[in-house]
Amino acid sequence: MLRSTPVTTKLPVIDLERAAPEVGSPADADRDALLAGLRAPRAWIAPKFFYDALGSTLFDAITELDEYYLTRTERAILRAREREIAAASGCDGGTLIDLGAGNGEKAASLFAALRPREYVAVDISVDYMHHSLEVLQRRFPGIVMTDIGADIARPLVLPAHIGRTRRLFFYPGSSIGNFVPDQAQRFLAGLGAHVDDTGALLIGVDLVKDAATLQAAYDDPLGVTAAFNLNVLRRVNRIIGSDFVLADWRHVAFFDAAHSRIEMHLEARRAVCVRWASGERRFAAGERIHTENSYKYPLEAFAALLGRAGLEQHACWTDERQWFAVVLARRSGARRRSDCGEPTPDDGGAADQKR
Numbered sequence: 001m002l003r004s005t006p007v008t009t010k011l012p013v014i015d016l017e018r019a020a021p022e023v024g025s026p027a028d029a030d031r032d033a034l035l036a037g038l039r040a041p042r043a044w045i046a047p048k049f050f051y052d053a054l055g056s057t058l059f060d061a062i063t064e065l066d067e068y069y070l071t072r073t074e075r076a077i078l079r080a081r082e083r084e085i086a087a088a089s090g091c092d093g094g095t096l097i098d099l100g101a102g103n104g105e106k107a108a109s110l111f112a113a114l115r116p117r118e119y120v121a122v123d124i125s126v127d128y129m130h131h132s133l134e135v136l137q138r139r140f141p142g143i144v145m146t147d148i149g150a151d152i153a154r155p156l157v158l159p160a161h162i163g164r165t166r167r168l169f170f171y172p173g174s175s176i177g178n179f180v181p182d183q184a185q186r187f188l189a190g191l192g193a194h195v196d197d198t199g200a201l202l203i204g205v206d207l208v209k210d211a212a213t214l215q216a217a218y219d220d221p222l223g224v225t226a227a228f229n230l231n232v233l234r235r236v237n238r239i240i241g242s243d244f245v246l247a248d249w250r251h252v253a254f255f256d257a258a259h260s261r262i263e264m265h266l267e268a269r270r271a272v273c274v275r276w277a278s279g280e281r282r283f284a285a286g287e288r289i290h291t292e293n294s295y296k297y298p299l300e301a302f303a304a305l306l307g308r309a310g311l312e313q314h315a316c317w318t319d320e321r322q323w324f325a326v327v328l329a330r331r332s333g334a335r336r337r338s339d340c341g342e343p344t345p346d347d348g349g350a351a352d353q354k355r
């Protein structure tokens, strides 16, 4: 848990979003992407726009839901396997780079085992991450901490002072599932370029399972995921000055077995016209805006994806039900060969037995 004592630590915030406005700034690119998505015949909004301070807080609330097995299961695997993960990653005294770090709690749960010299949090939700890291820095004063505000879907630029050897990229939460597989392959290949033979990637992957379990995780009866999804329209209103009325929209989530992915949408409750300074878009009643994909992989398919990205699976750990996997990958040909561990006995599954 994060402590609620007043924060006095001052960390440098390296905000690449704000620091590199030259050739069409990221802010312009975001506006262009939103407008292109809203004008498309099948409207879409990229999931990165979920995450302002409220979106990050709503995501944290989602992780507390009974239906949202992902966080609990991944945490249990990390807890049960921390020593093996530390031994296999060889990050001792190195640099732990947490992509889409959020509150940084999953990485922090590994600090004792991994013993990194340096922790680098990268997230698009800059203020939320910065506050979280200030709290973490007070809890772990011996670790050098840096936060970087950046869109990880763009080429990653790490400051020169970040250690170059024994880098462990940590990408938990099954966020890799937000990319369509071709994008995921390019993203993973891009990460591979940031590690040498002493470096590795530790990635959380949500595995294929029954549709009812998947669907419940993304459409909870309390409506927290619905609020998280709808919040994106507030964000869009702020960025492009549009006049979306949240009450006109409802949350829709379903498992598309053909693509092995959860899709989230916002569906117009009635015919609406949304306006912004340079245009408008009419939506018929029932028309949808696609807001997120979350791909679910069979283990073998994820290993194959790593291979196409020039990486190889070095080890993987799953829960007893094989609902979630934590995969350690290295650049192809680096050091030891692939090895898949036994499922974690019980821990990850016990809390979720009711489904």
Ligand SMILES: C[S@@+](CC[C@H](N)C(=O)[O-])C[C@H]1O[C@@H](n2cnc3c(N)ncnc32)[C@H](O)[C@@H]1O
Residues within 6 Å of the ligand: 047, 048, 051, 056, 059, 071, 099, 100, 101, 102, 103, 104, 106, 122, 123, 124, 125, 150, 151, 152, 153, 172, 173, 174, 175
């Ligand atoms: C599903 S949450 C996972 C949070 C945390 N790592 C965990 O596993 O609980 C996704 C995180 O990635 C961040 N994020 C989403 N899209 C991003 C992007 N394109 N660039 C950087 N961060 C992003 C969000 O702000 C959020 O903190």
